[in-house]
Amino acid sequence: MNExxxxxxxxxxxxxxxxxxxxxxxxxxxxxxSYIPELATSNPTWFGISMVTADGSxxxxxxxxxxxxxxxxxKPLTFALALEAIGEEEVRRHVDVEPSGEAFNSITLQPGTxxxxxxxxxxxxxxxxxxxxxxxxxxxxxxxxxxxxQFAGRHLKVDEQVFRSENETGNRNRAIAYLLKNAGVIExxxxxxxxxxFRQCSTLVTCRDLAxxxxxxxxxGVNPVTGERxxxxxxxxxxxxxxxxxxxxDSAGDWLYTVGLPAKSGVAGGIIAVLPGQLGIxxxxxxxxxxxxxVRGIKVCEDLSDELHLHVMSPARRPPPPIRIERTCHDxxxxxxxxxxxxxxxxENGRRAKVLELQGExxxxxxxxxxxxxxxxxxxxDFAVLDFRAVRAIDLIDVPILSHLIESxxxxxxxxxxxxxxxHPLFLDELTxxxxxxxxxxxxxxxxxxxxxxWCEQGLIEKFGDLEADPELSxxxxxxxxxxxxxxxxxxxxxxxxxxxxxxxxxxxxEMVPPEQMxxxxxxxxxxxxxxxxxxxxxxxxxxxxxxLGEVSMIAGTPLAGxxxxxTEVKAWILTAGDLEVLRARNxxxxxxxxxxxxxxxAQRVGQLRAELMR
Numbered sequence: 001m002n003e004x005x006x007x008x009x010x011x012x013x014x015x016x017x018x019x020x021x022x023x024x025x026x027x028x029x030x031x032x033x034s035y036i037p038e039l040a041t042s043n044p045t046w047f048g049i050s051m052v053t054a055d056g057s058x059x060x061x062x063x064x065x066x067x068x069x070x071x072x073x074x075k076p077l078t079f080a081l082a083l084e085a086i087g088e089e090e091v092r093r094h095v096d097v098e099p100s101g102e103a104f105n106s107i108t109l110q111p112g113t114x115x116x117x118x119x120x121x122x123x124x125x126x127x128x129x130x131x132x133x134x135x136x137x138x139x140x141x142x143x144x145x146x147x148x149x150q151f152a153g154r155h156l157k158v159d160e161q162v163f164r165s166e167n168e169t170g171n172r173n174r175a176i177a178y179l180l181k182n183a184g185v186i187e188x189x190x191x192x193x194x195x196x197x198f199r200q201c202s203t204l205v206t207c208r209d210l211a212x213x214x215x216x217x218x219x220x221g222v223n224p225v226t227g228e229r230x231x232x233x234x235x236x237x238x239x240x241x242x243x244x245x246x247x248x249x250d251s252a253g254d255w256l257y258t259v260g261l262p263a264k265s266g267v268a269g270g271i272i273a274v275l276p277g278q279l280g281i282x283x284x285x286x287x288x289x290x291x292x293x294x295v296r297g298i299k300v301c302e303d304l305s306d307e308l309h310l311h312v313m314s315p316a317r318r319p320p321p322p323i324r325i326e327r328t329c330h331d332x333x334x335x336x337x338x339x340x341x342x343x344x345x346x347x348e349n350g351r352r353a354k355v356l357e358l359q360g361e362x363x364x365x366x367x368x369x370x371x372x373x374x375x376x377x378x379x380x381x382d383f384a385v386l387d388f389r390a391v392r393a394i395d396l397i398d399v400p401i402l403s404h405l406i407e408s409x410x411x412x413x414x415x416x417x418x419x420x421x422x423x424h425p426l427f428l429d430e431l432t433x434x435x436x437x438x439x440x441x442x443x444x445x446x447x448x449x450x451x452x453x454x455w456c457e458q459g460l461i462e463k464f465g466d467l468e469a470d471p472e473l474s475x476x477x478x479x480x481x482x483x484x485x486x487x488x489x490x491x492x493x494x495x496x497x498x499x500x501x502x503x504x505x506x507x508x509x510x511e512m513v514p515p516e517q518m519x520x521x522x523x524x525x526x527x528x529x530x531x532x533x534x535x536x537x538x539x540x541x542x543x544x545x546x547x548x549l550g551e552v553s554m555i556a557g558t559p560l561a562g563x564x565x566x567x568t569e570v571k572a573w574i575l576t577a578g579d580l581e582v583l584r585a586r587n588x589x590x591x592x593x594x595x596x597x598x599x600x601x602x603a604q605r606v607g608q609l610r611a612e613l614m615r
Contacts, residue, residue, distance in 0.1 A: 014059050020300050021061045023410040030287030030295035033267040038165035042286040043154050048207035049099045052215035053279045056224040064207040069162045073268030074200045079119040080231050080239045081147045082131045094185050095124040097242050107176050114183040120246040123176045129197045130186040141199045151216050152209040153226045162203040207284040214272040214280025219392040233393055233426050259301050260311030271297035275310050277361045277392050321359055322366035323373055329353035334453035336542035350465045353383040353456035359390040359412045367398035371405045377410040383456040387449045394427040399434050417444040419452035472523040472571050477549050479546040480520050480597045488590045495579040501566040516577045518550040526572035528562030551598045
């Protein structure tokens, strides 16, 4: 039944969706929309259900990959874009947020203000579309499509046939637009505005796309599939508020009473519903009821809300605990590979660095719990990290609470940092402003937990290590020369070339270091990078002095596992494949010792990778 072939029958959620699909598949009541001629060609048996959770899990059954036009489900998305583009105050000068109690295409404005009642009815949606400036795009619709694509996590386009059909028959919407023009609500040319509106409604989506869009709203504006922030948290709050009160038109009150989720429907047969902080739901079924809402979509949402207790007012729903995992640097290490001397320090003192991985929505009560856990046994730890990667939202009431945590932890003699907090720019900006006004130093932040762990490790090594900070290791101190005699090290040295790389330099596989050469690093740090799925690079590992780079590629003739970048100034010795063969002929024992040492370093990297995968 699931045309994607992505069967997840072992999941109770998947099993529930399949059961609901089977329960309602035979219900063909309602009528396919015909006032737009192109929509009348839809098959009434098409039926898909999709759910995307805040952690990016996708469940789907039926016609979830069949494309159809988004229609009125576009309205909250364009409303969100307008809020972010020109601000709430300016948007509210053009459209109100009052429930209408009237049909979605009524040619009316609010008595007294002369504004559209809300952005979910056609008058409000046309007014909202008129507010979008191209800003770097050729036309407003190009910017709108770009925003919709970020919501869906894939490139979206307009169905030109449906657009032409709407454009040729959409005189009622033109009448609404002229009414808005006459009232001074829109300033642009009416035909230009109406074309933008028709094109946004004619955007092609799938049921899975809509579920991802709904889940993006559920996840406070972060697309849970791509991990990219699409909207600010305050924008999501405003959009969900209007969806809850106005999204289902003149049946919005009944919907909120029975289903209890912010939602939006479209006349092509789509419905989205949002459980804030947890999941997004989408149903596609073309036959509509008298209100213009999908018949099967309504029934599936009612069943889901009832069986899973999704109603936002349900007293039985409790948030998850704010701390998902608590661990130390004894249990978890960064991707920086370290020589045995530093590993020994971390093995002995790793428990003095604490990591709290947070999750869900951080309210006042959650902030208090996090503070208590972070300060517990603070006198026995020297470094702490709060990781915000799995946090969906942070109440601004937590700003003074977490700022106080920083001061309390430092008063206890420790240092604290936040990782992945830039996913919540409103909170971070407010925290930064608050600390500036209080005369406090800025909070230490890292873009991801890996870099924060490296900071903890380095702090522990500097505090508990008795290591001399030599500007550069001698060749005799390098891990590749363990067990070699002075004469063997001198012989090896005669076949090496000393090199220096500037910070930020990408050097391997270039003229500087061809693939048939390896490096013995004696100073500085080198990170191995891989292209990330969402653009940019992610760190695979970081090499420290005493380690080697490129030995497997040189010996096996295979590509390097990542792209090396000098994080700092790097000093190293180069050994070529040709010189290795010369050394093999002159002193086979030296080469055996060298290869044993190289194998030991490779094993260390593989072991660390295995530990990462098992986490």
